Amino acid sequence: MEKEFSKITGSWNNKSELEKTIAAGVYGAPELKPDEKSAFLGEFKERVLRALTKAQVEENTVYVEIVLALQDKRAARLIYSGDIDYRYVDKYVKLSRKYGKPYTIRQDQKYKSDIGLLVASNEAVDAGAVVAVNREERLTRLGLPLPVIKAAPGKVCDECYALIEQAAPEELMNYERLTFFDRLAGEKCPAHPD
């Protein structure tokens, strides 16, 4: 089957419309750029707005890149790999519901890649380097101290909150301010434990 399939796609351009119709009916439509599609959970790379690796999806913190991609009017759906435990995907599924985008799981064994989740469009968007930079790396480059980066998702003191607001305001979605009552209850800023 595999051999016959490549024989058909190989000479595809030389076939008449009728032959194409017949061949497509028998073997399915010819798959273009199959390697690229399997690398991005069955989507063409040029239709991918943003993607995360499996390890990134398994972080507790939401990647703001995915939130921004879901807000993009070209975004058509969220797709995630069936290889990832649903408890890690859940935070992104909630977001896709919030922004009214459908979500799909891809279980097919042929999608063996590092990609864990992506936001795709129905059209070519040519978003360039679509895989997000690791959050810790990105925020370190922006000058945030590691204890502040690692405090997410969670509460931080006013000082840390202001630091995030200045260096990476989009990240505030992953933080809350410690309130007076939190402090009374014994909660402390993870970046300022003393």
Ligand SMILES: [Zn+2]
């Ligand atoms: Zn603090």
